[in-house]
Amino acid sequence: MKTALTNACVFTGEEWVDAATVIISDTIIEAVGTSIAIPDNVDCVRNLNSAKLVPGFIDVQVNGGGGVMFNQNTSPRGLRSIARAHRRYGTTGMLPTLITDDRPVMEAAVSAMQQAIDNHEPGILGIHLEGPYLNQVRKGVHQEDKIRSMEADALGLLSRLKGGKTLVTLAPEKNTSGIIRQLVEHGVLVAAGHTAGGYDDYQAAFSEGLSCFTHLFNAMTPMDSREPGAVGAALDHDDSWCGLIVDGYHVHPATLRNAIKAKKRGKMMLVTDAMATVGSDQDFFELYGQKIYSREGRCTTAEGVLAGAHLDMATAVLNTVDMLGLSHDEALRMASLYPAEFLGLGNELGRIEKGYRASMVLLNDAGLVLDTWIDGRDTEMDALKS
Known part of the structure; x- marks a missing residue:
């Protein structure tokens, strides 16, 4: 199918192009520009009326959505519900995230993810296993008695997923020397999180291939x-990425501004x-048999312990502009291009350019999501059909 999107204000990932036309051929962007002739064989022409067309958002840490927690529903249907819930907020690619749990739950989660990948479930890029190989001292809301040392046969499970990305968050200081290297050699991305190590622990982890810090500042030294500590090691290392939760609750805006600088x-x-x-x-x-409450945009246990976030990517982008004072361009890159590059997908996602996958978000002037496309599929139209 060939689609022409006309009269768009396009953010390519580097610059804005007014009055642009984007030609989509099946799943791929065929052309972008201001003087593009609409092909005779086009199936659909849509005038975007000068709305902002930006690269689709990519979220590498999504525990749940649409009333579903991945830990509670390790099924392809559960994954579909989570992805659909976040799609309305501009997320066109995600790593559904399983937090610390028992081995059978992990096995079921990887199996469900493999089915979703095999079935080309829209927006599912892979899995994030956040735990259970963490440090109990920095457990956060993770259940302490489920945190454990890595099993002898864990490598097979952690590297089992085919056709999608796997991200594993662990505490380097609690895992045997060499395990990060083995995971990386098997194609797994490794992040440090829920960790109480010292600076030297992370230097050793970097030498083995550690490439990310999960929710910087939270649950780490x-x-x-x-x-x-972990924060200093993360900021001192040029080649690693950091995930930031910009909701006004997890980290003070001034702290985030300094870290970004x-x-x-x-x-x-x-x-x-x-x-x-x-x-x-809702x-x-x-979670773990206890109620987690969402009040005024903040998720906590009854005792007030932060338990994830009531946050979507469109709001995170706006918060990055409003709370941190960054440009809209940079906030958009932090939600699209940079996570694409972290996942090793920077040559196919994160930009609106010829040859890239047609995963895009349409925004109004207030930054609210009007529509999304995932690999050329207009998800608003798909929702109407279903």
Whole structure:
């Protein structure tokens, strides 16, 4: 199928192009520009009326959405519900995230993800296993008795997924030397998170291939004058990425501004850490048998412990502009191009350019989502058909 989107204000990932036309051929962008003739064989022409067409958002940390928690529903149907819930907020690619849980739940999650990948479920790029190989000292809301040392046969499970990306968050100081290298050699992306290590622990992890820090500042050792900790190691290392939760609750805006200034440009990416309440009318859900409440945009246990976030990517982009004072362009890159590059997909996602996958978001002037396309499919039209 060939589609022409006309009269768009296009953000390519680098610059804005007014009055642009985008030609989509099946799943791929065929042409972008201001003086493009609409092909005779085009199936659909749509005038976007000067709305903003930007690269689709990519979220590498999504625990739930649409009333579903991945930990509670490790099925292809559950994954579909989560992806659909976030699509309305501009997320066209995601890593549904399983937090610390028992081995059978992990097995079921990987199996469900393989089915979703095999079935080309729109927006599913792979899986994020956040735990269970963490440090109990920095457990956050993760259940302490489920946190454990890595099993002898864990490598097979962690590297089992085919055709999609796997991200594993672990505490480097709690895992045997060499395990990060083995995971990376098997194609797994490895992040540090829920970690209480020292600066030297992360230097050793970098040498093995550690490439990311999960929700920077949260559940990790802070930067101190004599011990830089996880935060100091992350900001000091040019080649690693950091996920940032910009919701006004997890990290103070001034702290985030300073971190972004310190880190090499292109290495900070927005994540939501979203829970089941996103895209749902629910104001609570269950995790590990306890109720988690969403109040005024903040997810906590009854005791007030932060438990993920009630945050979507469109709001995260707006918060990055409003709370942190970054340009809209940079906020958009933090939600699209930079996570695409982290996942090794920077040559196919994160830009609106010829040859890239046609995964895009249509925004109004207020930054609210009007429509999304995933690999050339207009998801608004798909929703109407279903």
